[in-house]
Amino acid sequence: MNTKSPRNIKPVSGGFFSDLALRIKLILRLLGDKRVNPLLKLLPIGALAYWLIPDLAPGPIDDAAIIWLGAYLFVELCPQEVVKEHMDRLQNVVTAQWHEAHSDGEIIDGEVRDVGDDRDEPKEEQ
Numbered sequence: 001m002n003t004k005s006p007r008n009i010k011p012v013s014g015g016f017f018s019d020l021a022l023r024i025k026l027i028l029r030l031l032g033d034k035r036v037n038p039l040l041k042l043l044p045i046g047a048l049a050y051w052l053i054p055d056l057a058p059g060p061i062d063d064a065a066i067i068w069l070g071a072y073l074f075v076e077l078c079p080q081e082v083v084k085e086h087m088d089r090l091q092n093v094v095t096a097q098w099h100e101a102h103s104d105g106e107i108i109d110g111e112v113r114d115v116g117d118d119r120d121e122p123k124e125e126q
Contacts, residue, residue: 022090027071029086036078043074 027044030036047070051063075083 023071023075025090026083026086027074029090030075030078030083033082033086035082040074040077043070043077046070 031041031044047067050066050070
């Protein structure tokens with residue numbers, strides 16, 4: 001795992017359900033990615049399997065906690081660059097670098113005329 005920079009996955013601020021849907025889509029994409037370790041993929045699958053088996057402890061809180069923990073650990077333990085790539089695609093983020101325009105010193109003189117707005121000119125009769 002790359003430890004050069006801290007993990008910082010920021011969900012789109014669209015509310016609870018939007019964030020939940022984004023996290024589920026991210027997990028599904030990571031499960032289908034071949035760059036993620038197959039043993040690591042057992043975390044969310046195991047959390048869902050725990051939800052399906054009969055409860056060992058009463059109440060839905062333990063099920064929700066296990067599912068949340070499995071999903072959280074899965075995303076955190078996946079390779080950072082793979083998670084970032086999928087998050088960028090889900091949020092439609094395009095990463096780019098700014099480049100200054102190179103000028104060779106030549107100046108081109110020109111005039112600007114708006115051809116789309118000819119309402120002010122009188123129409124000629126034919």
